[in-house]
Amino acid sequence: MKKLHTFWFISVLLITSVCLPTIGNATEVSVFSAEQNTHIRALAASCAACHGTLGNSVGNNSATDTSSANAVLAGIDPAEFTNKMLGFKDGSRKATVMHHHARGLNVDEINQLAVHFSQQKRVTKSPVKSEILKAEHD
Amino acid sequence: MTDHLNRRDFIKAAGAAGALLIGNNSFARATKPPMGRVVVIGGGYAGATAAKYLRMWSLGAIEVIVVEPNKQFVSCPLSNLVLGGSKSINDLTFGYDALKANHGIKWVQDTVTAIDSTAKKVTMLRGELSYDRLVVAPGVDFIYDGLPMLASAEAQSQIPHAWKAGWQTVNLRKQLEAMPDGGVFVMTIPKAPYRCPPGPYERVCQVASYFKAHKPKSKIIVLDANAEIISKKGLFAKVFNETYAGIVDYRPDNVITGVDVATKTITTDFDKIKAEVLNVIPPQRAGKIAQIANLTESDYPWCDVNFLTYESKLVPSVHVLGDSVAAGLPKSAHMASNQAKVCANAIVQLMAGQAPDPAPVFANTCYSYVTAKSAMHVANVYRYDEGKKIMVSAEGGGVSMSPSEKEGEYAAAWAQNIWADTLT
Ligand SMILES: Cc1cc2nc3c(=O)[nH]c(=O)nc-3n(C[C@H](O)[C@H](O)[C@H](O)COP(=O)(O)OP(=O)(O)OC[C@H]3O[C@@H](n4cnc5c(N)ncnc54)[C@H](O)[C@@H]3O)c2cc1C
Numbered sequence: 001m002k003k004l005h006t007f008w009f010i011s012v013l014l015i016t017s018v019c020l021p022t023i024g025n026a027t028e029v030s031v032f033s034a035e036q037n038t039h040i041r042a043l044a045a046s047c048a049a050c051h052g053t054l055g056n057s058v059g060n061n062s063a064t065d066t067s068s069a070n071a072v073l074a075g076i077d078p079a080e081f082t083n084k085m086l087g088f089k090d091g092s093r094k095a096t097v098m099h100h101h102a103r104g105l106n107v108d109e110i111n112q113l114a115v116h117f118s119q120q121k122r123v124t125k126s127p128v129k130s131e132i133l134k135a136e137h138d
Numbered sequence: 139m140t141d142h143l144n145r146r147d148f149i150k151a152a153g154a155a156g157a158l159l160i161g162n163n164s165f166a167r168a169t170k171p172p173m174g175r176v177v178v179i180g181g182g183y184a185g186a187t188a189a190k191y192l193r194m195w196s197l198g199a200i201e202v203i204v205v206e207p208n209k210q211f212v213s214c215p216l217s218n219l220v221l222g223g224s225k226s227i228n229d230l231t232f233g234y235d236a237l238k239a240n241h242g243i244k245w246v247q248d249t250v251t252a253i254d255s256t257a258k259k260v261t262m263l264r265g266e267l268s269y270d271r272l273v274v275a276p277g278v279d280f281i282y283d284g285l286p287m288l289a290s291a292e293a294q295s296q297i298p299h300a301w302k303a304g305w306q307t308v309n310l311r312k313q314l315e316a317m318p319d320g321g322v323f324v325m326t327i328p329k330a331p332y333r334c335p336p337g338p339y340e341r342v343c344q345v346a347s348y349f350k351a352h353k354p355k356s357k358i359i360v361l362d363a364n365a366e367i368i369s370k371k372g373l374f375a376k377v378f379n380e381t382y383a384g385i386v387d388y389r390p391d392n393v394i395t396g397v398d399v400a401t402k403t404i405t406t407d408f409d410k411i412k413a414e415v416l417n418v419i420p421p422q423r424a425g426k427i428a429q430i431a432n433l434t435e436s437d438y439p440w441c442d443v444n445f446l447t448y449e450s451k452l453v454p455s456v457h458v459l460g461d462s463v464a465a466g467l468p469k470s471a472h473m474a475s476n477q478a479k480v481c482a483n484a485i486v487q488l489m490a491g492q493a494p495d496p497a498p499v500f501a502n503t504c505y506s507y508v509t510a511k512s513a514m515h516v517a518n519v520y521r522y523d524e525g526k527k528i529m530v531s532a533e534g535g536g537v538s539m540s541p542s543e544k545e546g547e548y549a550a551a552w553a554q555n556i557w558a559d560t561l562t
Binding site for chain 1: 302305545555562
């Protein structure tokens with residue numbers, strides 16, 4: 001039954017991914033398998049406020065630079081992700097903010113997040129362009 | 139068994155959607171898309187995020203139409219820095235074009251005036267839209283019952299709330315710039331819950347930082363209706379007493395009872411204070427359309443939802459997101475974004491005939507700037523509690539040891555990334 005589910009789910013992805021480019025100009029196509037289920041994709045999406053949609057943070061163009069505040073998580077080596085998060089969790093790795101997140105997650109979630117982010121494609125993202133506020137706005 | 143059928147339907151549906159999209163301009167398509175239509179009321183943090191993730195996670199198989207009256211998105215986060223002088227409102231103003239084009243989101247510039255949940259349609263100022271599921275994300279509405287003299291646009295041009303970023307923010311900054319050194323700025327904070335619990339205290343710090351550098355003889359009187367600082371208390375108290383000693387006069391338990399608009403004089407149970415510049419942050423409730431559509435009960439002005447789906451407990455097939463939700467959690471942009479993602483995830487599952495995630499988890503970080511460059515955070519993971527049926531904070535969260543410039547950079551990175559996540 002579980003196998004069947006996996007099969008169907010991947011079929012959906014295969015069928016639909018062919019059509020994806022016509023949906024819009026989206027460069028963001030989530031890659032996830034049945035194992036990284038909808039539970040993990042929503043949790044991972046909450047990291048986007050600092051780390052960008054699907055782990056592609058803005059203003060940081062190096063796929064290997066994971067040291068800055070808005071570290072790129074897309075395409076990260078899963079072992080590196082897990083090690084850092086477990087380090088934040090047990091305090092062995094110095095943190096500014098991340099210990100407050102890592103301690104709230106369990107090891108299973110950290111492992112699944114590692115797989116999720118490692119499977120996302122790195123795309124270069126720039127900050128959104130701001131505009132002059134128009135007179136008609138409130 | 140039905141599970142199997144639904145899964146097959148989902149595949150057929152998703153495949154058919156793709157086929158349709160290849161052949162046609164997706165915007166001109168007249169036929170109903172196979173997985174149905176979601177109408178989203180409001181293109182703020184919650185609504186825009188829900189629209190994007192509904193399109194992404196349904197792989198384009200759900201048609202999404204956003205109704206939003208404003209042409210531009212102006213961020214409340216960082217708008218206190220406009221008052222401090224280190225940011226311009228034009229740094230915080232964005233368009234919706236990238237979001238629409240990247241995800242094939244349909245957009246109607248209008249205001250929803252009524253919801254018919256039986257016929258499943260919304261009425262706007264100029265037309266109607268039918269929906270299969272509706273997302274209501276209208277932010278907050280201000281309550282002027284106790285302060286009727288502040289309800290008019292004219293009064294608000296004298297005494298702005300600046301609690302929805304835009305021209306009122308600019309107006310308040312101009313008033314602070316025009317104020318002579320030695321003047322008094324009075325700010326009032328409503329009883330919680332209101333939008334952004336640390337926001338008023340961050341505002342005090344920003345104005346104090348401007349006074350300290352440019353108008354050192356000036357004072358800030360803070361009249362807080364709450365019994366104490368309600369967010370990052372120790373950190374803010376320390377900043378008020380140390381960094382801004384002699385400038386900030388913080389008075390808890392001060393409910394305002396009246397305002398004389400012409401003289402900018404404010405009355406409380408204890409005092410009568412005349413201000414040079416006055417900022418009244420009014421009490422708040424769920425956005426007006428949520429009240430009109432009976433998404434709130436008469437005795438509590440926020441919307442009760444199921445935290446697995448954000449579906450209203452009162453009206454079926456209507457989901458409520460963001461500041462309007464009675465969540466018992468901070469009303470923040472990051473929280474609105476998180477709720478939008480859990481909801482989008484659930485709607486995709488529900489429309490495919492599957493059960494939504496029974497145990498959502500999300501992470502939340504909230505930064506406050508205490509100077510132009512230094513910030514501090516509160517961060518937590520929240521998880522669904524099956525017994526209580528609400529999101530509760532997991533162990534291990536917490537606040538900064540002290541504000542720092544490093545966290546100021548983190549806060550700037552947060553803003554850049556949440557803007558990109560919400561608007562592209
Ligand atoms: C000064 C200040 C500082 C803040 N700082 C932070 C911060 O640092 N971090 C943080 O996380 N949060 C912060 N917040 C809080 C944050 O702004 C809100 O929590 C967030 O905007 C809530 O998102 P929302 O989508 O619910 O509402 P909004 O963002 O207000 O969006 C609601 C949208 O709905 C539209 N709308 C309303 N009624 C209708 C209708 N009838 N029909 C169609 N459209 C409608 C409105 O035009 C609006 O665009 C701050 C708030 C303030 C005021």
